[in-house]
Amino acid sequence: MVHAAAPRTLYDKIWDDHVVDTQPDGTCLLYIDRHLVHEVTSPQAFEGLRMAKRKVRAPEKTLAVVDHNVPTTDRSKGIDDPESRTQVETLAENAREFGIEYYNELDKRQGVVHIVGPEQGFTLPGTTIVCGDSHTSTHGAFGALAHGIGTSEVETQTLIQKKAKNMRITVDGTLPAGVTAKDIILSIIGEIGTSGGTGYVMEYAGEAIRALSMEGRMTICNMSIEGGARAGLVAPDQKTFDYLKGRPKAPKGMAWDMAMKYWETLVTDAGAHFDREVKLDAANLPPIVTWGTSPEDVVSITGTVPMPSAAPSEQKKAAIQRALDYMGLKGGEKITDIKLDRVFIGSCTNGRIEDLRAVAKAVEGKKVASTVSAMIVPGSGLVKLQAEEEGLDKIFKAAGFDWREPGCSMCLAMNADKLAPGERCASTSNRNFEGRQGFKGRTHLVSPVMAAAAAIEGHFVDVRKWA
Amino acid sequence: MQAFKTLTGVAAPLDIMNVDTDMIIPKQYLKTIKRTGLGTGLFSEMRYKEDGSDNSDFVLNKPAYRKAEILVAGDNFGCGSSREHAPWALLDFGIRCVISTSFADIFYNNCFKNGILPITVSQADLDKLMDDARRGANATMTIDLPAQEIRGPDGGVVKFEIDPFRKHCLINGLDDIGLTMEKANAIADFEKQNANARPWA
Ligand code: SF4
Numbered sequence: 001m002v003h004a005a006a007p008r009t010l011y012d013k014i015w016d017d018h019v020v021d022t023q024p025d026g027t028c029l030l031y032i033d034r035h036l037v038h039e040v041t042s043p044q045a046f047e048g049l050r051m052a053k054r055k056v057r058a059p060e061k062t063l064a065v066v067d068h069n070v071p072t073t074d075r076s077k078g079i080d081d082p083e084s085r086t087q088v089e090t091l092a093e094n095a096r097e098f099g100i101e102y103y104n105e106l107d108k109r110q111g112v113v114h115i116v117g118p119e120q121g122f123t124l125p126g127t128t129i130v131c132g133d134s135h136t137s138t139h140g141a142f143g144a145l146a147h148g149i150g151t152s153e154v155e156t157q158t159l160i161q162k163k164a165k166n167m168r169i170t171v172d173g174t175l176p177a178g179v180t181a182k183d184i185i186l187s188i189i190g191e192i193g194t195s196g197g198t199g200y201v202m203e204y205a206g207e208a209i210r211a212l213s214m215e216g217r218m219t220i221c222n223m224s225i226e227g228g229a230r231a232g233l234v235a236p237d238q239k240t241f242d243y244l245k246g247r248p249k250a251p252k253g254m255a256w257d258m259a260m261k262y263w264e265t266l267v268t269d270a271g272a273h274f275d276r277e278v279k280l281d282a283a284n285l286p287p288i289v290t291w292g293t294s295p296e297d298v299v300s301i302t303g304t305v306p307m308p309s310a311a312p313s314e315q316k317k318a319a320i321q322r323a324l325d326y327m328g329l330k331g332g333e334k335i336t337d338i339k340l341d342r343v344f345i346g347s348c349t350n351g352r353i354e355d356l357r358a359v360a361k362a363v364e365g366k367k368v369a370s371t372v373s374a375m376i377v378p379g380s381g382l383v384k385l386q387a388e389e390e391g392l393d394k395i396f397k398a399a400g401f402d403w404r405e406p407g408c409s410m411c412l413a414m415n416a417d418k419l420a421p422g423e424r425c426a427s428t429s430n431r432n433f434e435g436r437q438g439f440k441g442r443t444h445l446v447s448p449v450m451a452a453a454a455a456i457e458g459h460f461v462d463v464r465k466w467a
Numbered sequence: 468m469q470a471f472k473t474l475t476g477v478a479a480p481l482d483i484m485n486v487d488t489d490m491i492i493p494k495q496y497l498k499t500i501k502r503t504g505l506g507t508g509l510f511s512e513m514r515y516k517e518d519g520s521d522n523s524d525f526v527l528n529k530p531a532y533r534k535a536e537i538l539v540a541g542d543n544f545g546c547g548s549s550r551e552h553a554p555w556a557l558l559d560f561g562i563r564c565v566i567s568t569s570f571a572d573i574f575y576n577n578c579f580k581n582g583i584l585p586i587t588v589s590q591a592d593l594d595k596l597m598d599d600a601r602r603g604a605n606a607t608m609t610i611d612l613p614a615q616e617i618r619g620p621d622g623g624v625v626k627f628e629i630d631p632f633r634k635h636c637l638i639n640g641l642d643d644i645g646l647t648m649e650k651a652n653a654i655a656d657f658e659k660q661n662a663n664a665r666p667w668a
Binding site for chain 1: 483484485487489490493494495497498499500501502512541542543546547548549550551552554569570571572573576577580630631632633643644646647650653654657658661664665666667668
């Protein structure tokens with residue numbers, strides 16, 4: 001292992017401990033400790049292995065789960081859609097053939113891959129993790145270097161990569177009530193833009209980040225990719241260790257003590273160099289709503305939809321106009337005047353127990369507006385069980401929410417959960433791209449409490465003044 | 468993987484910023500378990516009307532660009548989902564080179580695994596190439612990877628930068644898996660050392 005004398009960032013340390021080989025131009029072969037697999041991006045990789053008559057190099061370091069495609073209604077009688085069924089069956093078959101642990105659609109451990117990894121203790125500090133899914137950045141909340149990859153790389157235990165640059169985003173101050181991790185990350189993306197993090201690994205630091213729960217840190221790291229970053233990182237601390245201790249795949253006994261010794265070194269050294277620094281004050285952040293078709297199109301709940309005429313360049317003006325046309329909005333409209341048809345609460349961004357608790361607290365004793373259809377999709381089977389144990393499902397159902405089976409659902413609308421053309425949705429997911437939640441569907445990204453309040457009122461409201 | 472040395476073909480202008488992989492290949496095409504045949508889904512939400520017929524306004528539906536092999540596009544091309552279906556769809560349609568001012572990281576890497584050359588140029592060069600591409604059937608460009616230059620229809624030359632290692636791999640048609648196989652010994656050594664240092668990992 002490399003022990004350079006110069007102060008290093010957290011990213012530098014994890015990187016150094018995983019380099020297998022370096023080419024003269026700096027391109028490296030990086031060792032991958034953990035591999036997550038889901039049904040949509042993996043079939044071609046397994047097919048490649050089969051054709052080349054090769055095995056998965058380390059099946060015990062791989063975990064497979066179905067999430068993207070599965071229906072969120074009762075699955076005990078099988079999956080209706082023939083293409084989805086084929087993908088699910090193909091993953092089951094591949095997992096069996098290659099000796100990979102697999103959680104099928106009926107397993108209580110099944111759920112969105114990025115929720116399942118941490119839940120099982122598969123995600124550990126200081127490890128390198130890949131998955132054929134861009135939101136693999138979620139696992140960075142544990143101080144793991146986690147990248148989304150394509151499909152082809154699934155076939156080896158290494159990744160060819162050049163090292164990214166270091167960026168640090170420091171969020172100091174205390175979040176006001178009603179403002180959440182989701183608002184922090186949306187604000188960051190609004191600040192740096194969707195390509196602001198391209199070529200970087202972002203480390204999130206500062207007292208507001210330290211104050212967040214593991215769930216909140218996952219929300220932040222999850223959307224690093226929306227800011228263009230290769231990965232997001234939060235240095236592990238006591239909260240991280242407490243979360244992991246006793247999880248099924250976390251180390252036990254002596255192995256735990258040994259791991260802890262290493263994990264405690266996983267902090268950025270004082271004086272380490274960052275190529276870019278961004279600072280934010282949590283105390284100044286409002287609840288955020290996206291108005292357009294890019295996650296950088298953010299505005300405060302107290303704000304208005306932007307005017308194309310105010311754009312700094314012709315290209316930007318055209319981009320705003322295109323987004324407004326798609327979203328069916330006019331420049332100058334008040335955000336609180338925007339009416340919703342649908343509400344989606346779930347996804348690997350905000351489908352964890354803490355998110356559901358926040359929603360339950362907000363909607364208890366209230367009713368979803370008659371003009372709104374609202375669904376809650378727990379991020380995993382274990383989240384669902386926990387929520388039911390706490391009686392949250394009863395609160396949701398009494399308020400008129402649709403309580404469903406775990407999966408990606410309307411985050412990407414590959415299953416039956418999707419918006420009809422022109423429908424407008426407040427969503428706790430991470431992407432508001434054209435067509436993301438259904439052909440011609442209109443998505444506004446918000447935090448779970450903001451989505452909950454919008455479901456009740458039928459339009460966006462400022463949760464800081466709402467009860 | 469097909470090697471990439473020089474390519475002479477029609478360049479299509481796609482003057483949109485932040486073209487994401489959902490736009491390149493919408494999710495309904497992701498239900499396949501194959502890598503081939505994705506070309507029909509390429510840009511489908513812009514390329515086809517709701518009834519499935521061609522949208523004649525979309526650039527790749529114009530007669531001059533139906534056989535385009537090069538795409539000149541706005542900033543931050545390929546952002547969003549990591550789906551390797553995006554380069555597969557481009558390739559299946561016949562596009563082997565994309566030129567932009569910047570690319571999203573995962574998409575950029577995915578291109579090299581599939582023999583597609585992503586070229587990053589300055590805004591001034593992109594504006595010029597976008598103009599060239601707008602000339603329709605006359606918009607033939609030559610991409611010369613060994614010389615690292617783009618030669619436009621009027622003889623203008625734009626130089627570009629690329630990692631020497633990436634260039635070497637493309638010119639020789641080496642994909643990542645082939646390359647990592649060559650390093651099998653180094654990987655085995657690493658694993659041995661790792662088993663001691665971080666047995667819990
Ligand atoms: S919940 Fe959404 S973002 Fe997360 S893995 Fe599923 S589709 Fe991707």
